[in-house]
Amino acid sequence: MTTEPRVLTFPALDSATAAAYLRTELALEVDPDDLVRDLTSGARQGYVIVETRAxxxxxxxRIPGAINLPYRDMTPESVSGLDRELVYVCYCESIHCNAATKGAMKLAELGFKVKRLSGGITAWQAAGYPVDRDALAPALTFAPTPRCAC
Structure with a gap:
């Protein structure tokens, strides 16, 4: 008895449709490795890193150079000073948190160009990339268990 592979339960898209979908996905996301390479090389023009947590x-x-704009506080007034020509790369805690998605959506609805950072600060720290912190703030270290600080 031959069984159909579960992988093929839903047939793969034709290559042109798949490429268009994946191009769209990449237009909305950046991974920590690409971002750290830009930051390290000094390629910081054209985008702003936005921490969407509390x-x-x-x-x-926080990721070095990030600004804090909690998604819950995003209003036309609170973002009025932002440059609409820039791309805003939103991040939050991890894949278990959707504050970056909520923040990116709010910014997009307000007319800004946006991307999300895949994996959030948790993926950033897991990769060993540097973080900034306020001198008197308690350090939050990488923890593989889900938590949300938004």
């Missing part, structure tokens, strides 16, 4: 999380551990 100020306490931002104080404890």
């Amino acid at each position: 100020p306490e999380a931002f104080a404890s551990a």
Whole structure:
């Protein structure tokens, strides 16, 4: 008896449709490795890194150069000073948190160009990339268990 592979339960898309979908996915996301390479090489023009979690999380551990704009506080007034020509790369805690998605959606709805950082600060720290923190803030270290600080 031959059984159909589960992998093929839903047939693969034709190559042109798949390429278009994957191009769209890449237009909306950046991975930590690409971002750290840009930061290390000084290629910082054209985008802003946005921490979408609460100020306490931002104080404890953030990607160098990030600004804090909690998604819950995003309003037309709170983003009025942002440059609409730039791309805003939003991140949050991890794949278990959707604050980056919520923040990117709000910014997009307000007319900004956006991307999300895959894996959030958890993936960033797991890769061993540097974080900034406020001097008096308690350090949040990488923990493989899901937590959300938004």
